[in-house]
Structures are given as structure tokens and as C-alpha cells.
Amino acid sequence: MENILSVLIFFPLVAAMLGFVVKKDSIRVYGITVAAIEFLLTLWLWFSFDTANGGFQFIEFVPLISDFGINYYLGVDGISLFIIVMAALMTLLGIVALGENIKDLKNMIITLLFLEVAMIGVFVSLDAIIFYLFWEFSLVPMLYIIGAWGGEKRLYAAIKFFIYTFAGSLIMLVGMLYIAYVYQSVAGVWSFSLTDWYALVLPISVQKWLFWAFFLGFAIKVPMFPFHTWLPYAHGQAPTVGSVILAAVLLKMGTYGFVRFSLPLFPDASVAYILPVAVIAIIMIIYTAMVAYAQKDMKQVIAYSSISHMGVIMLGVFAMNPEGITGSVFFMLSHGLVSGALFLLVGVIYDRRHTKMMSEFGGLASVMPKYAVIFGIILMASVGLPLTMGFVGEYLSLAGFFKVSPVLTLLGGFSIILGAVYMLSLYKKSFFGPVTKEENKKLHDLTGRELAALVPLVAIVIWLGIYPKPVLVPIDNSVKALVAFMDQKAQTPEAKRIIHVSRSTKEAK
Amino acid sequence: MLQPIHVSMASLNLITLSPMLVIIGGALLILIIDLIKKDLHKSLYVMLSILILFVDFGATLSLGINERGFFDVMLIDGVSVVSQLLILIASMLFVPLALTSKRFHEFSYPEFFALFLFMVAGFQFMVASDNLILIFIGLETASLALYTLIAMHNTPGSHEAAIKYFTMGALAAGFFVMGAAVLYGLTGAVELYDIAKVFQVRMAEPGISIPLIGGALLLMVAIGFKVSLMPFHLWTPDVYEGSSAPMAGYMSIVPKVAMMVVAMRILGLYVDMGVEAVRWMIIILAVVTMTLSNMMALVQEDVKRMLAYSSISHAGFVMAALALDTTKAYTSIFLYYGLFLFTNLGAFTMLWISRRKHPSHHDRYHHPYIKFSGLIHTAPMAAVIMAVFMLSLTGVPPFSLFWGKLYVISATVDAGYIWLAVVMGLNSAIAAYYYLKLIVYMFLKPPVQGVELIGANKSKPLVVIVGIAALFTTLSVFIIQPLLSYLTYMVSVSGY
Amino acid sequence: METLVYIALFAPLVGSLFAALFGMRPKTLWTGVVTSLLLFVSFLASAMLLKHVYTVGAVHAELMDWIVAGDMRVPFGFTVDEVTAVMMTVVTLVSTVVHIYSNGYMEHDKGFNRFFSYLSAFVFSMLVLVMSDNFLGLFIGWEGVGVCSWLLIGFWYHKPDVGRDVNPSISPSWAANEAFIMNRIADLGMLIGIFLIYWNVGSLNYQEFFAAVPQLSHGMLVLIGIMLFIGAMGKSAQFPLHTWLADAMEGPTPVSALIHAATMVTAGVYLVIRAHPLYSEIPEVSYFIAVLGTFVAIFAASMALVNRDLKRIIAYSTLSQLGYMFAAAGLGAYWVALFHLAAHAFFKALLFLGAGNVMHAMNDELDIFKMGGLKKVMRWTYTYMGVASLALAGIWPFAGFYSKDTILEAAFNEQSYGIWFVLWLTAGLTAFYSFRLVFLTFLSDERYKQYGFHPHEVQKYVLWAMFPLGLLAVIFGWWKEEFMAFVTRLLPAYEMSEHTEHMVWILIIVTMAIAIGGIVVAYIMYAKRLRRNERIEQSLPYRILSNQYYIPIFYEKAFAKPYAELSDIAWKEIDQQVVDATVDGIARVIEETGDGTRRMQTGNLSDYLKWMAAGALILAVLAIIVAMNH
């Protein structure tokens, strides 16, 4: 199936539209089925993917606005492949985990399917405008999810989320248009195709401001300090499934954007701005970890922890060597699964008690042992325990960045300490100690539906912690190609020095 | 004694007048029908009007490009054809909106349709000439008809709107003629084509910049008034609020397109000559307009008023393209308006559908936000369609206006005005707030008393129009390419 | 032989998973039995591997690739060489004993199955730690034992937090978190060390690294050495990361025996021994290690002198003995360190298990001032603990004598007389507090009666299970020569100078004297009855010691509290008041501007007309400004 990427985009789209017809009481099964089929399709994509090939595969190219160089141009490589699979998986699990008593289930499921379209679209687009199209469109369903099913301040949170990210991406759009303009003045034709843009060697000064234009768009999405304040609100107010997808997939769009756009398009600027980016990343890591520690609300802890972890991912991205970038891509996956799982877990307890305050709990381990076990495993993955998925990415990201700056890596490494601090304190406050609240004594443990959503995550988290190779190798192949490409394209001696091509790539030459 | 003058018919190139002749004839036909037989139903006139517009459309399409006619008074270049087509499309979409299920005052007059057609003719003259006199006469014809059409809605609001619009229009007309007088005094010509030629020669004269820029300044007041640039926009929200929703929607497009073409012709001339003062006047007016009106739109309680401010903001957005003086920028203006047309008319039509004779949720506003609370529950389809329009206005892809914004911003970037592009981008983000506000009300708030009557004014024709607008807004990505290449061709052959 | 490696490694894992299956059920006896059996299998495999290594040589096995990215390729690789084989045998042996012991100790605990699952998981992690052939594999085990330690310290998670004055460890869950976080701090150092190795050597494999050591600059080696040692300091609870170990006594006693005495805490020593090619190259770091070890030895011993908590005393003694091991390793006597490690594992586990028996008898009472005269009811336990204490005190011919004495000799041999003296002094203190504990618990007056306890001896099979440890505590030292011969095939042999050879008997006598002296003092003070001296107990030195030099309180005041307060400030003051407020502020400014601008829309036509006129003027001004600039 050569056009599987189109199928991946349009199948949920069509399904979402047809979903309007499905009767309310059957919509859950419909949603699960559609999401499962989509997930299986992504698996098919994975299995038919040539893992040894670092370039783009399953390319589709249909001119859309040819006068302006906008094409329906899709393709995947190792970097995007697994994020797509994860997006489909998290959508599926999110739908599976939807609570029984959720209102307007039909609207929710249709919205989620639309969201899935946008998410997958972002990661398969190789045309900047199509990328931007999906990027922006993804805001709409998310806005609805937060706004319609959220908590008390949901409207504030939803609008803040939308406008903040929207503003950032518009600046990015200006940047994209400028690149297209430069391309046009060099090549004589308009093109927004990423692969065309890659061939463009931009002057350093141009790279520098374009870097910041793109940075703004991506950084808000990631979200990087100090543009992060929309995230706690969004997470705090969003319903469980919203948080899951937001944390698992939407945030990854930002870091993915850095890998896909900033690095190969502006290698010199990226190298030149490693320091400021790394400093921001380290502020994210340390500062947000502290903020997370101060939270009273479980979900806020996890929200801030996401920011902290995204800081490590940023370090990995700007490591400029295959180890770091591969690690950061892998960390994107693991953070997606782990934080998604954590939000699901918080949702479980929220469904039962309608509160997320840690002070309301305590001793949950005695009442809900299965819950505590799964929470514990995921928590350990979150703090980066070896043999869980969390470790591989964090380790590689930090290891990669160590090549750039040992001192900054040391600071970034505080992630593993501070992460343990807030996570363990969350766990202690909620799960350990005596059961103090009367209403907590009657809580029932995980239901079958919840287990169905969580157990696969636990399994994957452990499986890919022990044997990440099937995922790492395709990522690594693409990343090596990327880094080699950056090295080739770099103009400044500094960039040549910092960008570190792996030995194997050099030998292959 | 005077010699008789011989003019060959061929040199008159009467074909250039054909669209206007069709529509003026049509308007007269309507008047005659009314004289012959009274009390015919409005649907007859609606359909007649559409047919007339359709023939007009055909006539416009068949015009040759870059022709002059009638002693060079008429100028049929690509821009004029394109803008006429836009005007006609908008008009064709507008006319059926008379077929509401409720009865409103203006549609009870057959003269309404005649006046409407005269107005369209006036706009067509405006864009199909570079003669300042004809532009002025066309403008006034259209404006006078428009004032009347507004007043014919016959509510206190519409009366107030008409008088405000009229008075300010009169003042603007004064500025226009004074500006024209300056140009005439400098060049001895009233045709921009000639004016340009003289300007080319006289540009180097010392001290000429004072009258040169002064004339542009006076004209710009008139242009600013019509396309509603700050601070000449003040009539806009009031007039939109006072007039009926479709009229407001129509006003947000057609007069602006027409005036934009005039601005292109007049100010484009200046920019092309490299008069930086004019360029910067345009840019600063545009920036101020889009920014401040955006901020004012933020604090509105009424959707129609909000849309009025939003239209101002969009006008400012497009106006910025005027300062760039590239083919792409001029093309982007038409592309933008072509896309804006469907979306904005659709949005206003949605308001029209929800219109009741007396305000239901507010003692002044007909369409306060609260009226749309929980629309997703009471009328899901309406809510979704309205949301599509709002998202399109916000500039969320893949809806139509995104492509327009993309192209305008791209043109700005190409011209080297990165900061302007950034301002445009940030303004879109601010604008997102108030468009979202409506979405928030529709989707995220519980319904309030009385929303079940949201479709009070609904009728099949209105639904069809909304449907067309929504379809276009949603699927526009597939027609951008032909549209763009057509527009680019048309604009570039016009020499812009 | 690879099969044996995998059997030894995975048998505990299988046991752990098996027990985990029933983890949430009430006690099922066979989980205990099955895990113990599997542990025994693992022990047998380890023993056979030991023999194989002895007779044939090291075994290497590679399971599969783990992390492959860029130039980094880290497999799950295992090497069983001399050091590993010793470690494996010690670990599996003590583990087996502890498992069997736990069947009795945890008999009535609700979390019986869970306990065995954790315990076996720990053994698995520990085996990964010692068997791995690369630093990252070591790190897996390193973190794995950390987690298991966290789980096991916090085993009785349901206990509430109490004040430091009631329980210095606050609560099991608190102690568990403290342990984990402190270890994490050290792990960061280790991770940095690993990064340094990777980027300088290009591989994390031990052999490749050691082979590359000579090519690396000295400064780099020092840096790597320091970073790795920071990791070791955390796991082996060296000052200043030592506080968690005493608090870790909140865990069930078998856990203390296995993890916090015999195995996990020695991982740091193992690391230094394992990395001996590195540390031999950097004498200054090694010397620092020795000094730090020496300091910890006496520092911990001093705290043990006054403590009343049965388990904490043993914990401090563990700390002290770890100090000995580091001192030995730091002085270059790697094999001695390993020897002491093994010997210590046996007698210290025995000591802890004995303490567990006492606790069991005393309904989990830990205050030795409330015990006394237990010898009558707990003869076997008394015997075991006596033997273990003798070994700890380094009395001939018990195991401790051989190992500890060799360390002192080594210190003397290195002419580090300061180190020697401190260690020598510590030996006396060790003997004193060990026997203070023994006497106050088993001899002297039967104080428990006034608190209403009814002590009893534990089950027979439990006592039998302890027997191998008891035996080894006695005889292990006798194999000193064989041990040395075996492990020095890998580790550098440590030759005493002739001068030391001459002095050796004097040294032995001097050491023995102070040890016996310590015992005698303890006997005088405590054997008959508990004598308390109010004045001494109120004196400053006593209070400093009993409050652990106020270090835990200092940590809380200097780090934990400020961190929490800073976090709160970061959230409430910075995040909300500055960062978010800026964002909202921008929004508010925009909205207020809108509201302000809206005022020009007065509705009054006259104003509008004025604005138009004004607009023309503004445009004129603008035009003038622009025209002047061009």
C-alpha cells in the first residue's frame, strides 16, 4: 500500500464524519474500532517500513497550489514513524479509557478522531504549509476538548492554550514564508517542500533570525520556559483524555519541529544558539521540577514534570550528535507513553473521587493495590529507571549533550534527582501512609476497562525499556543521515566542530 | 463655427459598457414591472435580480482585457474585471437573502432591488475607470443607493446608521473632490493614466512633494472612509449594527473591494513612483487599523458589532498589501477578498438566520454573544457552520481565509517587510480571541432561555447561501490554485 | 557455561515474577518456598561458576543489544570473572539464607508475597550489577537495587509520618524516599562518569575502557575516578551521603540484613575494586578514598557508641566497616577490600538476622535499654550474635580478624600511619559498641519484664537457616590465602614490605589488644546491668553523637526545607506572579487598550466627524515625519 499515509490521514477523517450518523449508545464501540483500525494501520506502516533506510519513505506528492509551491507532500522516516504509531496508540487508549459517565460521548469521540487526523498529519507532512495546516488545525479539537469537558476554569484554559500557541505559530509562519521567498529567489519557483528547502543554504544572518521565528512557534508548543504557563492550565482543566493526548502527542509537535525544521534548515544558527537554548532547557529542567514539587494537585505535578522532561528532550535535540538526537526522539516516545499513562492514572482516581488534590488521598496503596502497582511502574519509568522506556531516552539525550557541554549536562542531569524528588513525594503523599479519609476506604480498584488502557502501556514501557532496539535503530538511521546532512551543510567552523557525525556514517563514506 | 465631431462606433468600444448597461437596464426593468403591476411578491424581484446579475456576470467575463472604451473613460483591465466579478458574486449571494421567512421592511419595495442594482452598477463604474470624475460619480451613485438601502430597513438603528453613514460620506466626498482638485491642478488631467504620465515628468521639481503628498492625503481620507481605516472607520460598527445583517455583510465586502481598486489605482500610483510618505501612510494606517480595531473587537458584546470591527481589521490587513507594490501583493488583495467574501457573508447570513424582529437577549443588541450559548446542543449543524466561519476568519487552516492570510503575509515578507508580517501574524492571534469567544459560547456554554428560536428567520434560500459559503470556506484549498493563477494573470496584465 | 550464567542471573527474576503474580493476594506459603528454592538454584549456579572460574577461567555471555544509537552500542553483556564469581556467591548465599529466614520472619505479614517478589527482584538487580561487563549494565543493576531498596525500606508504607524525636527515620516511606533520592544524587555523578568514559573511550565496556586507560590524560582519569566514586559514595552511604542508611532500618530486618549490610551497600566498594585499573592510575583519588573511608569508619563508629536502637547500631557498624573497605581499596589493597567485603557480608547478615530474631521476640521493640537478659530465652540467637560480634570486633580466629587485620597491615605498610591509627582506634570502638549491644540485649538485668514483653525463640528452621552464616563468620577467614590467590589472578596482588613483615606480629597484638580492651570495657559497663549516667547523657558530646552530629537535621534545614520553600516561591511568586502574570498582563493590556479605544466610538456623529478631520491632520503630520526622513 503505497499511499498508506493518505489512508492514515483520511481514514479517521472520514470515520469522524460518518460518526455523526452513529447512534449515541453505540458510539463508544465505533470509536474504539476506528481507533484500533487506525492503530493497526500504523503498525502496518511500521512493518512495511524499511528500517535500514534513513530517508523518507512512502512518499506521496500531489500538487495542490502549484503556483505557490504548496503540495500535498507526505512521507515518513524513522524520526516520525514512531511518533505516528504512538499518536494512534494514545488515541486508541484514550478512547478506551473514556469514563462511563462522560457527557456527550459522541461529540468527544468525533472530536478525538478529528484530533487524530491533525496529529498524524503533522508528523507525515513534508510540505511546510501542509505541516502548518495540521499543526494549527490540531488546536481546534483540543480547544473543544478542554473547553467542553474541562474543569472549572476550562474556558480560560482552553482559550489561553489556543491563543498562545496560535500566536507563536503565526510567527513561525512568517519564517516559513521567508524561507519560501528565499527559495523562490534562488530557484525561481515557489516551493514549500521540506526536501527542497533542505537543499537551501541560507546565509548565517538569515538563519539566525529564522531560527528564532521557528523557535517561537515550537518553543510555545514544547512548551519552553518562559512560554510554558498555558500548559498547567490546559492540563489542570482538561479532561483525562485531553491531557493524555496533549502530553503524549501535541507537545511532541514542538520538539519534532525542532528536529525536522530547525536543525536541518539552520544548522549554523542551531549550533550558534545552543547555549541560550540549553540554558532555557536547564531552567525548564530545574525550575519546573521545583514548581512541580510545590504543587498540591496531582495533575499539576505531572503537567510540570512534562515541562521538565521536555527540557531534557530539548537538550538532546541540540546535542548535534546522533546519540543525543536519537535519544531525544526516543525520549519523545517514552515521555508520550509515560506521561500519557500518568494522566490516565490520575484520571482514574479523579473519576472516583472528583478531586486531584494530593491532600485528599494518602494510603491509596492499601485500598487500590493494582492501581498503586501500575502507578509505581509508570512513575519509575518517569523518573528514568533503567529497563524502563524512560531511561533510554533520558540517558541518550544527556549523553549526547555531554559532548557539547559537560557542565550544562551536569545541570541538566539534575532532572534525575529532582524528578525523583517530586515524583516520589507525590507517590508518598497519595499512596503511602495510613488511609486517613473515610471516603478513600471504599474506593474500588482498577476496572477492566481501565486495565485495558493501562496494561498495554505498562507492557510497552517495559518492553521498550529492555529492548528498545527495534525502535532505536530506525530512528538512529534517520538521525545519522540528518546529522551527516547538517554537517555537510554547515558553513561556520563552529558548526563543523560541534556537529558530530557518527563514526559509522563516516566509515560508510 | 464648430465642426461636427465624428466618432466611429468602433473607437467607442461600447462593449466595455455592456455590463453596466445590462444592470442599469435590469434595474429600470424592475422599476417598469413595478409600474405596470403592483404587489408582486419579492421572490420575483429576487430572481430577476439574480438573473440580471448573472447576465452582468457573463458580460463581465466576456470583456476583453486591457481595453479602453468611450474616449478612454472606461478602463477594462484585469483588475477591473476581477473586482467586478467579485462584486457580482457577492451581489448574487446577497440578493437571495431577501427571501427570509420573516418579513422585513426593505424587501417590501420593488425599488429596493432596483436601487440595489443601481448600486452595483455604481460600484462597477468605480472599478472600471481610471477617470476620477467617473470614479466619483460611480462612488456617489453607489453610496447614495446604499444609504437608502440601509435606511429602508426601517428600524431606529437603521435610520441612525444611514444618517451617520450619509453625513460622514458627504464629508469624505468633500475630501475626495479636493484631493482630485489637487491632482488635477498638478497635472491638468483627471485620468490616472495621464496623471501618472505627468507625474513621471514632474516628480523631480523642487517642492512638488507638498501638493503631491497633500493630494494623496486628501484622497486617502476618502479612501480610508470607504474601506474603513482608522480613524475614518467610526461609522462602520454603528452602520453595521444598524443595518440588516446581510447588508452589513455586503458592506464589509463590496464597497471595500471597489474602493480598494480605486486605492490601488490612485495610491498604487504614488507607491509605484516611490513616494515613501504615501507608502508609510498606508502602512501605518493599516497597522493602526488592524491592531486597534482588533482590540476594540475584543470588548464587544454583540456578534454583529464584533464582526464589524473584525471587518475593519481585515480591511487594515489587506490595506497593508497596498503599500508593497508587487504583483503578488495586489493579487493577494483580490485573493483575500475572494475568500473573505464567502466567509464573511456566510457569517453575516448566520446572524440573519437568527434574526428576530425584536432583540431577544439584550435590550439593544440583536445578536449578543449570549444568544448563541449552547448552540451546539440546540442546533448543532448551525453551530458547526458558524464555527467554520469563525475559524476561517481566525485564519485556521484549512479554512479559506487562511490561504488568503498566507498569501498576504507572504507578499509582505517578499517585499521585505518582515516586521509588518509579524504584526499581521500577532494581530491574527489577537483576533483569534474574539472569534473564539463566539465558538466558546456556542460550544462550551450551556444554552440559555430562548435559544431554541435561533433559526427564527430561517428559510431555504438562506440555508442554501450558507451552505454554499460553508462549502467554499471548507473546501477552498482545492480552488486556490486556479483562482490564484487566474488572479495573478489578471493583475499582472493590468500592469500591477 | 553461559547457561549457568543465565540460570544464576534469571532464577531470582523468575522467582520475583512468580511471587509478583500473587503479590496482591494474602499469604501463600509456596511463594516463599519457590523463591527460596530458586534462590538456592541461583546460589548453586553461582557456586559452580565459581568453581568453573577457578578451574577454567572467566566466562563471558552476551544476551542481546540494549541501546544502539549513534556510535553507542551497549549490549546486555555479562562477565563472570574472579571478582564477579566471589560477589555472586556471596550475594546468592546470603540471599538464600535471608529468603529462608524471611519465610519465618514475615510469616504473619499481610504483604508476604509482595515481600518475596521485591526481595528476589533485588537479588536479580544485584546480580546484574555485579555481572555486567559494562558500566551501563552496572548502572541498570545500580538503579535496580536502588528501586528494590526503596520498595523494601518502604515496605510498611502504611505507617504514618511521625516526628524526628519519636522516630529519627520519620516513617518507612520517608526513609525510602530519602534513600532513593540520596542515591540519585550520587547516581548523577556516576552517570557523568559514564558519559566521560563514553566520549573519551567510545565504549562503556570494562575491558575496552581499562585498555584505554593508559591513553587518557591524567586529569581526565581523575575526573572519571571522582565521578564514579561519587556514585559509589551514594550506594555505599559514605559521608556526606550516609544518612539514608541508618534511616533505611525502617525496612523489615531481613532487608536490612541483605541489602543494607551484606550486598547493596557494598556495591560502591565493588565498583572501586572493579575499576581498579583506573584507580591504580590515580593515587591521589585513591588516597582520598582511603582517607574518606577511614573518616567514615570512625565517624560511624562514634555514632554507634551511644545509640540505643538495636538496628541502628548495626547499621552504623556497617557504615564503619564500609569505611574499612574503602580504606583498603583506596590504599590499593583491592583484594583485601573484597575479602573484607565477603567476610563482612557473612557476619553482618548474621548479626542483622539475629537482631531480627530479637525484634521478633520483643514485638518489634528496638530500644536495647528495654531489653536485657534475653540469653535465657534465646540461646541460639545469643550464640549467633555473639559469634557475629566477635567476628566484627576482629577477634581471632573469627573471619573479621583476618580481613580487618590485613587492612590495618596494609595501612601500616603504606606508611599512612594516621589512617592506621584511626582504623586501629575504630577497631576498639567497634568491639566496644558491638559488645555493648550484645551485653545489653542478652546479659544484664531483664528489663523487658517491666515493659511487659514475652520474648521467645524463633522457629527452628529459621535458626538452621542462619547456620551457614554463623559457620562462615567463624571459618571464612581461614581461607585467606586461597582467597588471595584466587582473586589476585584478576586484582593486583598486594605485597607487604619487609618492614611490615617484621612488624606484623606486633601489629596483630596491638590490634587484638584494643579489640579485647573494647570488649572488656563493654563488659564492665553493661554486662551486669544497665548503668545510665544522666550527666553524660546530657553532655554535649553525647547529644551530638546521639543526634548523629545533627547532620539529618542540618540536611533538613539546609536542603530539604529551603528547597521546599524555594519551590513554593518558584511556583507562587515566579511562575504565577511573574511569568504567567506577564502573559495575562499582555492580554489585559490588549483588552484595556481595546476598552480605551472603544471610547472614541461615542455614538455621536459630531465626534466622528471631528475624528475624520483630526485623522486628516494626523496623516499630514505623519506624512511630514516620513517625508523628512527620506
Next chain:
Amino acid sequence: METFAFYFFAVLITALFLVTVLSQNILYAMTSLAAGMVLISGLFFLLGADFLGVVQLIVYVGAVMALYAFAMMFFDATGSIKERHSHPALVFLLGGLSAVLMVVIFAAPQIGQHVEALYPAAAGANNPQAVGLVLFTKYLVPFEVAAVMLLVAMIAGIILAGKKMERSLSKINDSELEQNGGKDEQ
């Protein structure tokens, strides 16, 4: 003579228009406006634009002012009018500044200089003839459009002042309209 005539007219027109603008009495205002218009036609004659002068007289004084006079009577507003003048200073500031602006623009010496006449008056024709020639050739289209404009204005005037506007269909509920059988008001 011409100079005198110009200044005579100019001063008078200015004065009259000032009265129009400043007078509180609507009758005075209108009268002075009408007088000003007449004098402007005088200026036109002075400038040789006879046709324009005549049109000015007919259209303004004949038609426009008559309309105003009728309207005034209709409004019953013959007396003085009370107006609220909120910012007199602002008004005159704006007025003064724009006067300066306008004068600066119009006083520019470049205006009217070095300009070739594109449509010079036909040789030998008097002004109305010359105007007629241009009007019915070159400016025929604007002329026709102006006719349309006047038609529009006429229709507009009739509708707006008409009786039918007195009752607004837009304000009356449809149900009431049905009861009244308002068939004529579709």
C-alpha cells in the same frame, strides 16, 4: 477690475459662509448660504466658466436651496436653533489647522503651472459650446451615470420621505402582520 471683483466676491463669500457655519439662526444660515452660492456663480463668470455659473445658479439656488427651504418649513425650524457645543476650542483648533493644511497644499506654486491642457476649449467656441462638446463626447458616460445617480436620488427621496416608511415591517411581528392582512406590504 477683476481684482476688485475677486476680492469683493471672496470676502463676501467667506463672510456669508462664516455666517452659515456660525449662526444660531437657521434662517440666517440658509439665506447666507444661498447668497454665497449666488456669489460663487459670480466667481465662475469671472473665471469665464459661464456654463458652470449658470448651472450653479439653477441647481444650487434654484433647486437645492428651494429643497432646503421646503425642508426647513417642514421641520418648522425657522427660528434659532439651540446647539450644544461641547468643545468649541477643539473645533476651531481642528478647523484652523486644517485651514493651514489646505492652504499649504493649495498654495503650492506647482499647481496649475507647466501643465498642458488635455482638453482645451475648442477654438472659437464659447464656453457653453465647448463644455457641451466635451460633455457629450468625452464625458458622456459620466453624464449618463450622473443621470442614473439622480434617478437613484429621486427614488431614494421618494421612498425615504414616503408614507410607507411610517410603519416599519421590520419592527412588527409577523403574526400581527398576518392579522392585518398586510398583503400590500410584502
Next chain:
Amino acid sequence: MIGLSHYLILSAILFSIGLVGVIRRRNLLMLFFATEIMLNAANIAFAALSSYMHDLSGQMFAFFIIAVAASEVAVGLGLLILLYKKYGSLDLDDYTMLRG
């Protein structure tokens, strides 16, 4: 000799007087008077330019301006009559419902 600029300055002044009237007047009828003044000012300018440049376009323009003025009066008065009939006032201060 009276130059062109005399006429033009007169025109400018008259325009400004009209402008003052427009922004000063509250009575709509009187306001319309002021707009007439402004158009007339333009007429003077056109007529003068036309005359001095010997070009007829200016007179044409002025002619059309007069036509426009007449049309405006018709529509404007229609509106005024409508307002007066409905609300009995010509003071623009009474028409401030639409605002904000």
C-alpha cells in the same frame, strides 16, 4: 492681477469653513449646509484651475460635483424627513443609540 493661487486659497479657506461647520454643527440640516460649502469650495478650485489651465476637465468635474451635490441633498433631505417624522428631532446628539 489675480493669480490662480488666489482662487485656490479662497477655495481652501472655504473648504475649511465648511469643515468647521461640519464638525461644529449639531443640527443635521445646518450640518448639510456645511457640506454644501465644502463641495462648493472644490467647485471654485476646479473652475479656477480649468480656467487658468485652459482645460475643460475641471469644469466638467465641477459640473458633476454640482450634480452630486444635488443628489446628496435629495437623499439627505429624504433621510432628514424620515428622521424628523419618526423622532421629531434633527439634533444629532439625539442619535447616539449605536455606540461602543
